[in-house]
Amino acid sequence: MLVMLALAIRYDSDMYFEGALLMVLLGFVSSVALAKFLLRGEVI
Amino acid sequence: MSLAEWVVALLLLCSGAVVLIAAIGLLRLPDFFLRMHAPALASTLAAWIVTFASIVHFSSRGQGDFAARVADHHRAVDHRADHDHRAGARRTVPDDARRGIIPCPHRCGGEAEQWRKRRTLGRQTSACWKRCGRPCLPTIGRPAGVR
Numbered sequence A: 001m002l003v004m005l006a007l008a009i010r011y012d013s014d015m016y017f018e019g020a021l022l023m024v025l026l027g028f029v030s031s032v033a034l035a036k037f038l039l040r041g042e043v044i
Numbered sequence B: 001m002s003l004a005e006w007v008v009a010l011l012l013l014c015s016g017a018v019v020l021i022a023a024i025g026l027l028r029l030p031d032f033f034l035r036m037h038a039p040a041l042a043s044t045l046a047a048w049i050v051t052f053a054s055i056v057h058f059s060s061r062g063q064g065d066f067a068a069r070v071a072d073h074h075r076a077v078d079h080r081a082d083h084d085h086r087a088g089a090r091r092t093v094p095d096d097a098r099r100g101i102i103p104c105p106h107r108c109g110g111e112a113e114q115w116r117k118r119r120t121l122g123r124q125t126s127a128c129w130k131r132c133g134r135p136c137l138p139t140i141g142r143p144a145g146v147r
Helices: A002-011 A015-040 B003-028 B032-059 B066-087
Strands: B100-103 B111-116 B123-125
Touching: A002 A015, A002 B003, A002 B032, B003 B032
Parallel strands: none
Antiparallel strands: B100 B111, B111 B123
């Protein structure tokens, strides 16, 4: 994600931010799923 | 390189250093929870620094060099001061937007300055500075002796 932001600065483009936003969203969801799995043994 | 590019480069280098520290911590910390906790903090800080770098970069895009902008600003200020000096310095005195130039309430043909005080209803008027020079203080109505 940080590399994508650095590439956005390098190529002077806004579209990299969309990809970085998606990556952060999936990272948040996956960390929540991992935390729930560690606490309960099941995700949902 | 302009100043914005220097700032962006410095922020990106700081972010890279922080991410490197996070990676070393992820390698060397003993426990699972330590391995999760400390690199998460460091990489969050790195994400903030990269975000600031992108803010600086995309805010200064198309603005030109910083020194050239400072020179343009000084030129504009000098031009405005010169214009004010030619138009007469007294007209440009009011620093408050609520102040206004009115004809003198004493009907002498001069001008006075009127402004509204902040927490009162009436208006206050300054001394007429052209002709009569009397302090004009009619907050409501006219002063005594003036038709």
